[in-house]
Amino acid sequence: MASPPPPLLLTLVWAAALLWCGGCDARFVVEKNSLRVTAPVALKGAYECAIGNFGVPQYGGTMVGVVAYPKANRKACKGFDDFDVSFKARPGALPTFLLVDRGDCYFTKKAWNAQNAGAAAILVADDRDEPLITMDTPEESGRVEYLENITIPSALISKSFGDRLKKAIDNGDMVNVNLDWRESLPHPDERVEYEFWTNSNDECGPKCDSQIDFVKSFKGAAQILEKQGYTQFTPHYITWYCPEAYTSSKQCKSQCINHGRYCAPDPEQDFSKGYDGKDVVIQNLRQVCVYKVAKESKKPWLWWDYVTDFAVRCPMKEKKYTKECADGVIKSLGLDHKAIDKCIGDPDADEENPILKAEQDAQIGKGSRGDVTILPTLVINNRQYRGKLDKGAILKALCAGFRETTEPTVCLSEDIQTNECLENNGGCWQDKAANITACKDTFLGKVCECPIVKGVKFIGDGYTHCEASGAGRCEINNGGCWKETMNGRTYSACTADGCKCPDGFKGDGIHKCEDIDECKERTACQCKECNCKNTWGSYECGCSGGLLYMKEHDTCISESAAAQVGWNFLWVIFFGLAATGIAGYAVYKYRIRRYMDSEIRAIMAQYMPLENQGDIHSHPHQIEM
Known part of the structure; x- marks a missing residue:
C-alpha cells in the first residue's frame, strides 16, 4: 500500500476541486457522441453516450458494428483468452462492439481486455440509474502500463438502455449500431480555435511523460497549421490557491506564490526533497509569458519550440529546472527575455498576478464548455476533447472542427481519412472526358458540389447535372x-x-x-438558271450558260451585262462627284464674295459718307431764346 499523502496536499486537492473558482458553482460537462441503433426495429433510434477519456474517439467520423454481450466475464475485468473467446470480426463481417457491465475494475482495464479480444469498440452499461458520467483514467495511472496502448473508442451508456440491449441480444436479435462522432465537436467556420491545458512539471510520472511526448510529436503539425492561419492556439495552465487558514504555513509557502494565491502540488509529492510546487507555478507562468511575448511578435508558434527545448535542456531530474536554464532557451529562440520577466512580475508580492488571475478565470466553463478539471485537457472550438494525447487522434479531432470543404490539405491525407470520391465518384456528377467532377472530398465525408474550373463556374445539383456558365464557358469542354x-x-x-x-x-x-441541305430544301439558289451544290455547313451556288451569279440578289446575269452595269455605275459615280464639286465651288465663291463686300463697306464708312447715308447737320452752339 502507498503511504497516504500529506494533509496539506489533500487540502490543496480539495481546494482545486471546490475553491479555485472563488466560490462559484463548479460545472463539469460530460462530452457525448451519438449511438444510433438500426436493428432490431424495437430498439431503432438515437441514444446518447458519454465519450471515455482514454482510447481514440473517432472525431469527425462514424463506426458501424454489431453489439456482442459476452456469456461470461461480463464486466471484462479478466482477459478473454482465459475464456477462449474472441470478438475479432471475420473478413467481410461488421466489426464487434463489446457490451460490458460497469463495476469491479477500472474502465481502462475493461477497454484493454476488450481490445485484446478483438473488439472494435467498447460500450459500458452503467450499473445505476444516474446521469451519464465521463469514464476517466485511474489516478494511479503510473502503474497502468497498458494505458497509452488503448486505441479503441469507448462509450458509457445508461443502465436502462444497456438493459434493453442485453435483452435483445439474449433473445437472439442481431443488434446493429452506428457510433457517430461527427457532431461531437462544433465546426462552424474555416478556422479552428483550440487550447491545451497542461503544466511544466516533468516528475508526475506517465501523465507528464505523455504530455511532453505529445508536445514533441505534435509540434510540427501545430506550427504549420498556425503559420498558415488554419488554427488559433492558446496554452493554459491550471493553478489553485491555498485556503486562507494555511497561507502562512511552511507547506503553503513552498507550494504557492503571491502569498498563497497561486499554487501547484509538489512535483514529487514529497515536501522534503527536490523542487517545490511554487517552482512549477513560476515555470508555468513563464511559459504563458513566452506565448504572450511571442504572440505580440506575431510568432505564437514559438511556444512549441520553447516547451520542447525546455523539456530537453532543463529537466528536473538533472537539477536544471531553473530560471537561468529557461533564459538560455528563451535567448536561443530570439525572444526578449526582459519582456518575459516583466510579464512574470514579482512572485513574492502580496497582490494578484494579472496573468495567473486570467488563467484561473479561464478555468471556469463558459457556454457549452464545462470547467477544466482534468489535466491535461484539450479544448477544441470551446468543447473539451476526450481521449488519449496522440498526434493522429488530436489531428483528427482538429480536422473535425473545420467547416466542411475548408479543412487544410493535411486533413485529407491518406493517413488521416479515406477519400470517398475514389469509389464510384462518391455518387456525384462527373465528366470523364474532361476529367471534371462535382465530388469534393472532406474530412467528414464528401459533398457533391458543381466545381469551378479555370475560373468558369459550373451550375447544377451536383448529383446528376453540372453545366458551365458565364463568360468563358466554351473554353471548358466546349461548354458541354x-x-x-x-x-x-x-x-x-x-x-x-x-x-x-x-x-x-x-x-x-x-x-x-x-x-442542312440548303439545295434540297430550296433555301438558296432559287433562280431558274441557278445551280446549287451543298457543302458541310454551307452551300455553293453557280449559273449555267456562262452567266454570273449575284448572291445579293440570288440571280444570274450575263458577264457583258454585268460589265455594262459596272461601267454605267462608275460613270454615275464620276458625274455625281463632279457635280458635287462644282456646286461646292460655286457656294464657296459666293460666300467669300459676299463676306469681302461687307468688310469693304464697313471700312469705307469710316472715312466718307456713302450714298445710302442721309445728310447730317450739326449745331454745336445753338442757344434757345
Whole structure:
C-alpha cells in the first residue's frame, strides 16, 4: 500500500476541486457522441453516450458494428483468452462492439481486455440509474502500463438502455449500431480555435511523460497549421490557491506564490526533497509569458519550440529546472527575455498576478464548455476533447472542427481519412472526358458540389447535372456542346447563352448538329438558271450558260451585262462627284464674295459718307431764346 499523502496536499486537492473558482458553482460537462441503433426495429433510434477519456474517439467520423454481450466475464475485468473467446470480426463481417457491465475494475482495464479480444469498440452499461458520467483514467495511472496502448473508442451508456440491449441480444436479435462522432465537436467556420491545458512539471510520472511526448510529436503539425492561419492556439495552465487558514504555513509557502494565491502540488509529492510546487507555478507562468511575448511578435508558434527545448535542456531530474536554464532557451529562440520577466512580475508580492488571475478565470466553463478539471485537457472550438494525447487522434479531432470543404490539405491525407470520391465518384456528377467532377472530398465525408474550373463556374445539383456558365464557358469542354471538324473547317454549337447549332446546321446543339441541305430544301439558289451544290455547313451556288451569279440578289446575269452595269455605275459615280464639286465651288465663291463686300463697306464708312447715308447737320452752339 502507498503511504497516504500529506494533509496539506489533500487540502490543496480539495481546494482545486471546490475553491479555485472563488466560490462559484463548479460545472463539469460530460462530452457525448451519438449511438444510433438500426436493428432490431424495437430498439431503432438515437441514444446518447458519454465519450471515455482514454482510447481514440473517432472525431469527425462514424463506426458501424454489431453489439456482442459476452456469456461470461461480463464486466471484462479478466482477459478473454482465459475464456477462449474472441470478438475479432471475420473478413467481410461488421466489426464487434463489446457490451460490458460497469463495476469491479477500472474502465481502462475493461477497454484493454476488450481490445485484446478483438473488439472494435467498447460500450459500458452503467450499473445505476444516474446521469451519464465521463469514464476517466485511474489516478494511479503510473502503474497502468497498458494505458497509452488503448486505441479503441469507448462509450458509457445508461443502465436502462444497456438493459434493453442485453435483452435483445439474449433473445437472439442481431443488434446493429452506428457510433457517430461527427457532431461531437462544433465546426462552424474555416478556422479552428483550440487550447491545451497542461503544466511544466516533468516528475508526475506517465501523465507528464505523455504530455511532453505529445508536445514533441505534435509540434510540427501545430506550427504549420498556425503559420498558415488554419488554427488559433492558446496554452493554459491550471493553478489553485491555498485556503486562507494555511497561507502562512511552511507547506503553503513552498507550494504557492503571491502569498498563497497561486499554487501547484509538489512535483514529487514529497515536501522534503527536490523542487517545490511554487517552482512549477513560476515555470508555468513563464511559459504563458513566452506565448504572450511571442504572440505580440506575431510568432505564437514559438511556444512549441520553447516547451520542447525546455523539456530537453532543463529537466528536473538533472537539477536544471531553473530560471537561468529557461533564459538560455528563451535567448536561443530570439525572444526578449526582459519582456518575459516583466510579464512574470514579482512572485513574492502580496497582490494578484494579472496573468495567473486570467488563467484561473479561464478555468471556469463558459457556454457549452464545462470547467477544466482534468489535466491535461484539450479544448477544441470551446468543447473539451476526450481521449488519449496522440498526434493522429488530436489531428483528427482538429480536422473535425473545420467547416466542411475548408479543412487544410493535411486533413485529407491518406493517413488521416479515406477519400470517398475514389469509389464510384462518391455518387456525384462527373465528366470523364474532361476529367471534371462535382465530388469534393472532406474530412467528414464528401459533398457533391458543381466545381469551378479555370475560373468558369459550373451550375447544377451536383448529383446528376453540372453545366458551365458565364463568360468563358466554351473554353471548358466546349461548354458541354456539340463540336466537330471536317475538311479543315470547325463548327461549334457553344454560345454565351447555351448550346445552339450554328447556321447551316440543325439539332439539339448538345449531342448532335446535322448539316442542312440548303439545295434540297430550296433555301438558296432559287433562280431558274441557278445551280446549287451543298457543302458541310454551307452551300455553293453557280449559273449555267456562262452567266454570273449575284448572291445579293440570288440571280444570274450575263458577264457583258454585268460589265455594262459596272461601267454605267462608275460613270454615275464620276458625274455625281463632279457635280458635287462644282456646286461646292460655286457656294464657296459666293460666300467669300459676299463676306469681302461687307468688310469693304464697313471700312469705307469710316472715312466718307456713302450714298445710302442721309445728310447730317450739326449745331454745336445753338442757344434757345
